[in-house]
Amino acid sequence: MDRFEMFKILMVMAAADGRFSTEETEVLARRSHLWGLSDAQFTQAFEFAKGGATELKFPDHEKDRKRLLQDLRDLMLADGELAPNEKKLYTLVAAAMGLAADGIDE
Numbered sequence: 001m002d003r004f005e006m007f008k009i010l011m012v013m014a015a016a017d018g019r020f021s022t023e024e025t026e027v028l029a030r031r032s033h034l035w036g037l038s039d040a041q042f043t044q045a046f047e048f049a050k051g052g053a054t055e056l057k058f059p060d061h062e063k064d065r066k067r068l069l070q071d072l073r074d075l076m077l078a079d080g081e082l083a084p085n086e087k088k089l090y091t092l093v094a095a096a097m098g099l100a101a102d103g104i105d106e
Helices: 003-015 022-034 039-050 062-077 084-096
Strands: none
Touching: 003 022, 003 039, 003 062, 003 084, 022 039, 022 062, 062 084
């Protein structure tokens, strides 16, 4: 799976609580830079998330799936708040990828 598709999933997580915190935006900007995404791709992912994305593509390999869950967890905890919609999305993504969302309440 390409990094842009994974980035779109991260952007959806950031939008799950209805707002983009400064901390979440900083995490997204760092990840976008690290993965070599363009400003246009950042904007496209933002629009995708803002549009209420209903279908997400997930990585094929378990290692990539676990990494995505780690990235999602880091993003949803970036602002120090765990919104119910973030928790729900995390659990749904984990289940869709066939992975356990162990420890989310912790």
